Amino acid sequence: MGVSEKKFGVLPDGEQVKMFHLENKSGAYVEVTDFGALLVKVCVPDKDGKLTDVVLGYDDLESYEVNGCFFGAVIGRSGNRIAGAKFSLYGKEVTLAQNENDNNLHSGPNAFEKKLWKAAEISQEKNSVIFHRISPDGENGYPGEFDVYVKYEFTEENELKIHYQGICDEPTIANMTNHSYFNLNGEGSGTAMDQYLTIHARYYTPVADSHSIPTGEYAEVAGTPMDFTTPKRIGQDIDADFQQLKFTGGYDHNYVTDNYAKGSNRLIATAYSDKSKIAMDVTSDCPCVQFYAANFVDNEKGKGGHIYNKREAFCLETQVEPNAVNTENFHSPVLEAGEQYDSNTSYRFYIKD
Secondary structure: EEEEEEEEOOOOOOEEEEEEEEEEOOOOEEEEEEEOEEEEEEEEEHHHEEEEEEEEEOOOHHHHHHHHOOOOEEEEEOOEEHHHHEEEOEEEEEEEEOOOOOEHHHHHOOOOOHOOOOEEEOOOOOOOOEEEEEEEOOOOOOOOOEEEEEEEEEEEOOOEOOOOOEEEEEEEEOEEEEOOOEOOOOOOOOOOOOOEEEOOOEEEEEEOOOOOOOOOOOOOOOOOOOOOOOOOOOOOOOOOOOOOHHHOOOOOEEEOOOOOOOOEEEEEEEEOOOOOOEEEEEEEEEOOEEEEOOOOOOEOOOOOEEEEOOOOOOOEEEEOOOHHHHHOOOOEEEEEEEEEEEEEEEEEEEEOO
């Protein structure tokens, strides 16, 4: 019970990496590591009380040093894509590192998920750990020195709370998220397409083509395969004859969630497995969420010798819209100099009959 730590490995430069185990009174637990502030395990009871690890990942540090799928990754400074890997901020042209087509994806190569963070605070009382790092001015092209914290807290109600905070000495972009892949039957259990999903969003942002940059418009989900306003099996319409799904090989789209108000947390999505009876509520103060059905996971060697393949999990990445910095009518990801960045997302697990 509470927070314990153990060695997880050694980086090539000799720095030690630790794993932090956050366990509540029921025995359910979460594991996170100071390498990348990564979320490695979420073990919660299924309908029979059996602890089930519901996130995909790896057993060893070396795999997380590669981690092309971003399993469990804290994404920073900016989640998702920025078109052409550039933007203009107060008349200054900013050029970012390109790492997908001509775009900047998840902040570029060797971003926050590949850095060693410091465990700045451990609380037994709150069953939490706070990771800290300073992202230097110009890291992957992003302006300003960004002093950033990520807090993981695991409650007695099996709710994993993630709190992002930061401050920068220049205007910059801040749009942080977590890229965990969920399978409510357990990682390595096969397809997640029979699991149910609700996304409280009447609109999504269509993409222009297979490079997944939004067109800049909001489109209604009603009457399309993109509609998850009521519970639906993820796989029900994923192969529909619908251009947006063909562009991205299945769901990989940003949803504009209902009832957004700055700083206000609300329920944005619920997932459920009628096999394990595990349900997951996603609560956030972000305006949007990227729903990704793991379309591009292929023969990935994961935990316990499991081989992960496409559509065996799903991601719900809270955020502002992709390429928002270059799109006038999207929510702004700009963080002013000296302004406090503050964002909360939580995942609560429970049994639903």
